[in-house]
Amino acid sequence: MAGKVLVVSQQKGGSGKTTLTAHLAVALAKGLPVAVLDVDPQGSLGQWFERREQRLGEEDIDLQFRTASGWGAKREARSLARDHAIVVVDTPPRSDLETRHAIEAADLVVVPVQPTPVDLWATTATLELIAKSERDALLVINRALARAGTTDQMLQAIEKLGATVAQTQIGNRVAFATSMGIGGTVLEAAPKSKAALEVLSLSVEILRVIESGGA
Template identity: 65%
Template sequence: MPGRILVVAQQKGGSGKTTLAAHLAVAHAVTRRVAILDVDPQGSLGQWFERRERRLGEGATGLEMRTASGWGAKREARLLAREHDLVLIDMPPRSDLEARNVIEAADLVVVPVQPTPVDLWATEATLELVERGGPPAVLVVNRAPARPIGEAVLAALNALPAPLAATQLVNRVAYGQTMGSGGTVIESFPSSKAAAEVRALAIEVYGMLPELPRRSGTR
């Protein structure tokens, strides 16, 4: 049984795609075989993985890493899914044809959105791509302010043609501190509010995927 493919996509740059992809990958790697695929030409996820590998050692990252572009990204994702329970793909911003091509291979598309009008506009364009690609999508409020989101913005989020995840990721300094060394808040600050939010989001998102096989020898 092949693994599942989860795409993290957002047309607007600076939405926190890479941070979200890295954290979801590490959260799920506790009990699953996880691969990450960097399709963004900026290569931020690949740079994060290289720092992680230097710090932890080759073969000790808990993840497998690949890069791809164009038509090859969909093929690479499907190849990785043969050997892994979950493949997480970090998509480039402002991409149409390439994004749609990869989205076609996905089982679920996670769309991070910051609670601002500009980000909401970009999210509408992203969801249009997802609709043409076919798989379901879920919106994740990312870099949320510590205070509750305003009613107008919340209403606009709920009006978008995709469900809104119940779990929000609050804008916290810890994300930047850990990503720079190839880490995550789950590993560096396991008892923090940030780590609790990531774990809760991981459970929620993975619950939307078809059931995944549990890796032998894990709890």
């Protein structure tokens, strides 16, 4: 039985998409065979993986990594899914063509949304792209601000987009960027931190959505 393909997508750059991709992959790999696929030409996920491989060693690396572009993204994602329970795909911003092929292979598309008006506008375009491929979307509030009032106000606006919103929110924490810089995640750097607990909670929620057959 083929594994599931989880695509992380957001048309707006700087949404924390690659950081979320890496953290979800590591969280899911704690109990499942996981592969990561980098479709973003910028290659940030690949740079993270190389640092991770250097730090852990090739024999102890916990993820399989591949890159692809264009129509090859859909083919590579499905190929990896034959040997892995979960394939997590990082997609580029501002590229309908590159992203569309990856989304077509998805069982679920996770859309990170920062609680700002600009991100909200970009998310509308992202959801339209997902809808064209007839795939399920799960919005994730990412880099949530400490000012709860602001986040709550934006959450109400995000819910009006009509897509399912994850119950778990990911906070705006320096630990995410710091851990990424050494090829790690907060799950390893600070396993008992709020950041780590948020990622674990989100990974469980995503698995539940996938297993139920959609958002």
